[in-house]
Amino acid sequence: MSLQKTSCDDRINLVGDDPVARSSNLRDAARVLHAVETGSRGPATPPALRQFGALYGSSAVMCALYEQVDKVAGTDAPVLICGESGTGKELLAQTLHSRSSRKAAPFIPVNCGAVSAQLSESELFGHEKGSFTGAHQRHIGYFERACGGTLFLDEVTEMPPEMQVKLLRVLETGTFYRVGGTEQIKADVRIIAATNRALDSAVQSGDFREDLMYRLAVVPLCMPPLREREEDIVLLAQHFLAQLNTQHGSAKTLSRMALNLLREQPWRGNVRELKNAILRAYILSDQTLTIEPQCRQRTSDPVLTSEGCLQIAVGMPLAEAQRALIVATLEHCEGNKRDAAERLGISLKTLYNRLALYDSQTIPAAA
Incomplete structure (x- = not known):
């Protein structure tokens, strides 16, 4: 079959003598003619979830963040990531590392709130054998383990005040000593810090040093809360469900009611809360997932x-x-x-x- 579209009246002429073929051609031609007249190219393709390093999202705020990361990743400038709990601050730090010249070296995450004040110096900088009671052998700290790579200081505002002074010194000089040591060691690391607190408030309350804040926040980045990325909510939910289906060899789907409810909930726990909601629904549902509106069952703010x-x-x-x-x-x-x-x-x-x-x-x- 060949289709010929005339320039005068936009008719489609069919060439072919076989009656069966002609019948089939008529149906095909009708579809083509409809497409020509309406400009239709078939059903619209649903938006795809964009992946950028360890991050997922296609919303405008996420695309703007990706552009910032591309500009910052290739430098060694300290980065401070701010954002609510559950937004994915560590994933942003991993993405910065993976797109930098240090990507072949280690990425070492440290939860500053989980390191005791007594051991924080040893944990960060290491110690020599016999430097204090219980130091039975040399210990290599986080700074040395991250040599050539990236050191991610999560919840940095929880760092003890005395350690803030020592960290500031390292950022200023680029060197440090192990506890009990005399050898000066070069701090060949890129520092990325993160916090879910407002740094200005932490400084005003005396919990965080102002001079350290300026050292860490050379390049501030903000992970947007999920409620500011409404376009990503359903896409992320479908992504998490697809991961579970692949992991367990299933083919579960989200009901229309579940999709509507996903868009309406406030998601105060952000992406982490959404991921847990999909996992919970996956476990409790049969073939079609239903979402319980638990997030809305709370006392409203005044x-x-x-x-x-x-x-x-x-x-x-x-x-x-x-x-x-x-x-x-x-x-x-x-x-x-x-x-x-x-x-x-x-x-x-x-x-x-x-x-x-x-x-x-x-x-x-x-x-």
Whole structure:
């Protein structure tokens, strides 16, 4: 069969004498003609989950982060990663390491909150035999183990104050001594630190040295919370489910209700909470996964309205704060949706779409 499209009337001519072939050709031609006339190229391809090093995400905030990582990874500048618990700060640190010139050398993670104050110096810098009671042999610390590579200091604000002074000294001189040693050792490592606290608050409270903060935060990076990456939520859930299916040789799927619920939950525990929710649903469900709305069963943060003002507690999830603002504005406009949309700076259609998600809340009738 050959298809010929004329330039005059966009008709498709069929060439072929076999009746059976002609019948088949007619069906094929009809499909082609429909595609030509409508511009259709078949069903839309669903968005794919982008992988970038150890990170996954296709949202705008994640793509912007990937661009920053590409610029920073090739340098030895200290990086400070901020972000809530469960966002994937260590995965970001691993990605920085894997895309750097140090990728063939070790990546050594250290949880600063898990190292005792008494042993922190020995753990970081090592010690010589006999340097203190119980030091029966030489111990190589994290700095030496990470030689040529990357040392990741997780929860760095939990580091004891006396160790902060010693770490600052190493960052300034690029050298250190083992406990009880006299040999000066070069600190050939790239430092990446992370915290889930606001560093300014830690400095103001006296828990963290201001000069060390400036040394570590040469390049600050922020891992966005999951509620700011709404486009990634379903993609990540499907990714985690695919991993479980591959691991266990199953073919479980997510129900439509589960997908809707995944989009609506606040995910205060971020990606870690989402991953655990999928694992829990996988274990408890048969072929189709259902998600329990456990994350929404909590006491809401206080929202106060008074004389046209809205007071929202610091730390309230963004989705809940947005909902409170929309509802309060609508009440202030006495239920006039068009007026409320104008005040909020959104289209009337967007407001209706948002209210459809808030159907469990009492909304004033339209004026």
